[in-house]
Amino acid sequence: MTDTHAPGDGVRQRNLSRLLRLVHREGPLSRASLTEATGLNRSTIADLVAELARLELVVEQAPAADGRVGRPSPVVAASAGVVAIAANPEVDALEIAAIGLDGSVCVRERRELDHLATPQEIAQLIAEQIDLWRTGVLASAQIVAVGLAVPGLVRASDGLVRTAPHLKWTDVPVRDLVARATGLATTVGNDASLGAIAEHLFGAARGIDDVIYLNGGASGIGGGLIVHGVPVGGAGGYAGEFGQNRPGTTVTDRRAGDGVLEDEVSRARLLSVAGLASADEPTLAAVLRASTAPSVTEEVARQRRILSTALANAVNVLNPSVVVLGGFLATLAGHDIAELLQVVRAQAMPACAEDVEIRPALLAEDRLLVGAAEAAFEALLRDPVLTAVPAE
Known part of the structure; x- marks a missing residue:
């Protein structure tokens, strides 16, 4: 579309951006709530909302009746279209x-x-x-x-x-x-x-400033970091490769020689013991949860032991408030998340781990x-x- 910005429009652009981010990330908000959140006056909010509506980025909805005295404030929502x-x-x-x-x-x-x-x-x-x-x-x-x-x-x-x-x-x-x-x-x-950004903004780590996120998928284990509320990418954008670390696996638990974490804690190994050629996340989780086969029980326990050591190392280094696990790692944790946390705390420095929580990814496969x-x-x-x- 044509550039409609004029000189001096920087403040207006920032205010439009601020309002759009608010309704995108917080959900529908009344004009009164937007006024309170931004400190802008009501007429400015009305003008900005009208501009966003003209661009078809937001819609205004009738307010719900709440029994309060006075004219109810229209609700502004990000557009589903x-x-x-x-x-x-x-x-x-x-x-x-x-x-x-x-x-x-x-x-x-x-x-x-x-x-x-x-x-x-x-x-x-x-x-x-x-x-x-x-x-x-x-x-x-x-x-x-x-x-x-x-x-x-x-x-x-x-x-x-x-x-x-x-x-x-x-x-x-x-x-x-x-x-x-x-x-x-x-x-x-x-x-x-x-995935770390998604869980920080909308999921299990919403409102948490210091987060470690580990994702377990078909291609292995990756990670993301939120430190003081800011995603950490590193010098080139490559930070978070937890799956390439070596967790100090015991000889009895080792299956991949001198392999890295993602060689040992592996979706492919779980699929194999479950007798599945392939599966999406909910299917694999359901099969593992229902199985009573010793081979499945033993492999899940083995991977949980190795994962707990890797998490303890990460907790010692980064001292997060929350560790979020996604994909098959959430499935591993879900077998007994309290026990996994206990084992992680036992291997980590007490001060680093005393307040940490482990949570499955709330957004699941999305x-x-x-x-x-x-x-x-x-x-x-x-x-x-x-x-x-x-x-x-």
């Missing part, structure tokens, strides 16, 4: 969803893969799915951007996937490939780092897609006027 496409390529499937600015998952698909897809194939699959949705469930939607959560090292400056070893991708310009295939602005990030969508929404949230493209 403004969506980001979120995708998570893995070794066995492509998960893809359209997620609304209001946080709703509009539609979600899992495309099973019988081979390691190339970056070009993934870009084409995403483009095909978007085209299909545009003729159906997303026919009237504003699609603002695409976000990818990739299980590998992603360079923060330009979205180059330096290495995704399980996918066998090396130095691939995934952002550019997907942008060309879809015609949409595209962002790419490490899957676990995006966590990586929600994180990818949040990255895709960022440009719009930063500058709603320049980025929004109202539907015709």
